[in-house]
Every structure is written in C-alpha cells, then in structure tokens.
Amino acid sequence: MTDTSGEKRGMQAFETVLSQQDTRVAEFEVHARSPLQMLQHFLHGNPTAVPAIVLALGVIVFSAIVGPRFYSAFNLSLILQQVTIICIIGVAQTLIVLTAGIDLSVGAVMVLCSVIMGKLAIAVGLPVPVAFAAGLATGAACGAFNGLLVVRLKLPPFIVTLGTWSIFFSLNLWYSGAQTIRAQDVAKGAPFLQWLGTPVDLLGARLTYGTFFMLGLVAIVWYVLNRTALGRHIYAVGDDPDAARLAGIRTDKVLFAVYVAAGVICALGAWALIGRIGSISPQAGQTANLDSITAVVIGGASLFGGRGSIVGTLIGALIVGVSRSGLALSGVDVLWQEFAVGSLIIVAVTLDQWIRKVSA
C-alpha cells in the first residue's frame, strides 16, 4: 500500500469479492433455534412470565395438597393483605433496583415515617393532615439523602443504604423514645392514619382499603415506567449509564428522582403499615428490607439493573405470600418456610443470569 492514489474511490481490492455476496447486513433473519433457546428468547421477551408461571403453579400445588382451606376466598384475600406492605415497599425497591442500585434502608424509612406521623398527630397534637404530610416529607427527605450520597458523592448504593439503614433506625428509636403508640390511641386521636386498614367484605373475601391502595400504586408506577419518558430513562440509566448520558439523558436527575420517589413510596408504605397493624411501633416492619428485595428478585428484576417490572414485583410478593401460607396450612414448620423462600431467591437469580445470556 505505498501508493493508492489511483484507487481512492470505490472498493478496495480485497473487497471486490463482496460484490457476489449477500449484502444484507442488518436484516432481522430468524435463525433455527432449539426448543431451549426458544424458551430462553420467550423468557427474555416476557420477563414476568417466569414469576407468573411460578405463582400459578404454587396456587395449584397448594390447592391440591391443602384443599379448600387454602384456596378459599378468605385465605386468598388474607394472603393479599399479608403481602400489602412487602409489595408497597417492593415497588420502591424495584425503582432502585432498575437503576442497578439496592436500598437496604426502605424498612427503616417506613418505620421512621410511621412514627413521625403518629407522634406528631397524637403526642404533639398537630392536625392529622399536617402530621401525615410531615411523614411524607420525611420519606422524601430520607430518599433525597440517599440519592445525594449516591449521585453526588458517587458512593455505592449498597454501602450508602447500609449506613442510612442504621441512621434512620436510630432516629426512629430516638424520636419515638422506643415507645409504641397503642392502636386505641391512634383510633381516637388520628383515625385517618388507620384508614387503609378499613375492611371490605366481598363475596366471602376480606380485603382492606390498603389492598386497593397497593394495587393503585402498582398501576401508577407501572404507567410511569412504561408509558412516560421518565420510565424509559430509568430503564436506560440502569441498563447502561454511559449510553444514557450520551443519549442526552440527565442521569443524575433521573437517579435522584428515583431515590426521592422511593422514599415517598416508603412513607406511603408507613401509612399502610399503620392500617395493617393498628398501632405505631418503632419495632414494626423489621423484615421489610429483605422481604422487599426478595419480592423484587423473585419477581424477575435483575440486580444488575435495567431489567424487571412492577407487575413482576407484585407477583413476586404474592409468591412469597402463597408459599408461606401454603406451607403453614400444610402443617410445615416455620423454619422450612424460610428455607423455601431462600431457595426461590437462588432459583430466581440463576434464571435471570441464564436469560441475560440470550444471544441473537
């Protein structure tokens, strides 16, 4: 290649053979796939299919083993009630996990918010709407604090929220004086805070307003994630932050908004928590942190970000509820319930890894 001035325009010599070749470079041809690959592609395209199938199988198996005591409308609605808190906190967790983060402080934020709502309304005697708003603001502030540390100082979310988990929990113990506000005091002083616990009887099923609130929240967050630009940006930021930034997305703003939104959702979870247990205890909701992560992971979200769905999280929470209830009604020791949930998590993460390896 010492002098190429004669052949500057047009093909290079080594490329001349190309003229006889197939020039379709970007055609979306369908390769022959093995059944396993087809399954892999199907699951890749329909990430909520796995949890949905598992949930259906769980319901069928336990119905067969336990019988009517399990599949009665009453028991199924009880399961729905039991998963309300996990699911709401799981929605917050899903948003964080979609951005490739993780939030260990969600449970602590929820309890702190419930204590602030209760104490301001009942012990301090502020008007209930003010106390409620203060609770929501606390959730937003906690989320903003997490978000600031993650976005500005670029600390890993795991470490940040491991720290703020303890911080928020200590604040909660300090502010509440480790005192529980009794259910009857809440009912007298601030019945609005228990409103989500109002039961609704429907064809033998017993639901609460909290269940509908949870479903409404799931619907709203689903809409934001799937039908708005912000939702697409959340997925993009989790998928490939550099690509998102170069595509013109303000990744800092998106991340920060996600943490604040998660905080507010935790505060809404606090409201549902008060409705569920009636009293306001600084020791309540201790397991919400890990349970929410369990629901998100079993629901098919990837801890590496960019993959997962809100409906998946709802189903994930239901799977946990169904397996706990089913095993309990089968007379299985509580420790095996934990064993089952743990195994589900491992299986879910393994499946996620496999699905991610999907090839063209």
Place this chain on the structure above:
Amino acid sequence: MSTAAFSTTADNGAVRQPLIEARGLVKRYGRVTALDQADFDLYPGEILAVIGDNGAGKSSLIRALSGALVPDEGEIRFDGQKVHFRSPLDAQAAGIETVYQSLALAPGLSIADNLFLGRELRKPGMLGSVFRMLDRKKMQRMAREKLTELGLMTVQSINQPVETLSGGQRQGIAVARATAFGSRVVILDEPTAALGVKESRRVLELILDVRRRGIAVVLISHNMPHVFEIADRIHIHRLGRRLTVVKPSACTMSDAVALMTGARAPQELAA
C-alpha cells in the same frame, strides 16, 4: 456521483463559511494535556476524516464538539454563531449528532425506544402535557420508516431489544438515530472498528448516503483505505492539535501515516 457535485460547489463558493469552526481548544486532565490549542473546521456537505495516532487527542476533540466534554479554553462556532455545549443535549439541539464507538445504545430497550432515547415524543393534548404519556405508535412508525429508508430492516421487529442484534445491525441503529432527527452534522467515532469486511462496506455506503442528504460527516477512523476512499478532506491530529489538513487526492496513505506519526513535516503537503 455526489463527490463531483461537492467539488463544484467548493470551487464556486469564493468564501465558504465553515459549519463548525473551533479555535484554540484546550483540555487538561491534571498534568495531561489532551487538547493543546486545537483547531477544527468542517464545511457543509463534506465528509471530513479525522486521523491521528492513539492518544493524539482525537476523542477529546470529538467529545468537545459533541458536548460530552467542556473545553477549558477556546471557542467553537456553529454556523458562525459562538456556542457553548455543556452536554450532549446542547449539541443535539444545535443539530450535531454523534455515533460513539460504544454506540451508546441501551441494550435492554427496544430499537424504537433507543432511537428516541432522550427525546421521546408525547401524545398531543392533555394525555401528553398532563399525564406525560408517550406516543408509542408514532415513535414505532417513525422508527420503522427511518430504518426502511436506510435499508436497514424488514418490518416486523421494531420492538426487539437491541442486545439481540448483531454488531452491524447495532451500528445501523446508532447511525439511524444520528440521522433521524434533521441533524446537520453527524460525527462517527470508529464506526467500522468492530465490524467485519462486509458490514464495514455497508456502513461506508450509509455514510455516503448521509452526505447525499446534505449532512456533513466527521469520520474518525484508523482504517486508511476507508478514509482515503470516502473522505473529501483529511484532518490530521497530532499531539493534541491539528497538524494539517490534506486532500486524499493530493497525498498517499503512507504520506498521511508519516504525517500522523511525525515522520514528515506538514508544509510540503498542506491542502
């Protein structure tokens, strides 16, 4: 061919105004100077290749032009107007689109989502303004039209995630995104580096097609045969600044490499 058309306009225009004109760009990273008083000119409707050895500062130059990097000193004029790009969004708004070597696609999102990433279309009326609802139908239709126009697809799979595509297909999607939005300049960073011979050829045809639409192209490439084949002018970058600009018809590949590596001085060859 359009090359001929280009040459005549070039000869006719007594004083052509550069579309992008950068003067004295400086960027330092600690003690490393990536850009050292670098100049840059791009004229309307041309394909300008930028070549230089690794570490010569090509990427920094391109990132400054595309808004991904804010230079410490110097000025950039776009269409005669002084501009300050603080983010890729600013450059995009001005009409400068960049196809990065990494392609900057979100692998988990669909082709349509990726084409509109960062500038999604919302539904008209209340649905769009209050509820921020995306107009997915319209985006899918436009994405399909755009890809068909560039000869990049058979119609059915606009909702396929990008990660299921081959390297050449992804490159095509990235180029389609760059040209889809009425842009005036497309910057391509090593568009053929990761591709096979056949796919590279298709991308080169795509670049020529982009110029045919009157969009100016900046092509960063290490592939001398490709550069000499399609470029109208070649900007040679060395040690953080523009060494010289040559016409491919007036110099050979070995000349260009000699200039690039400092084996030869530019005076004898300047275009």
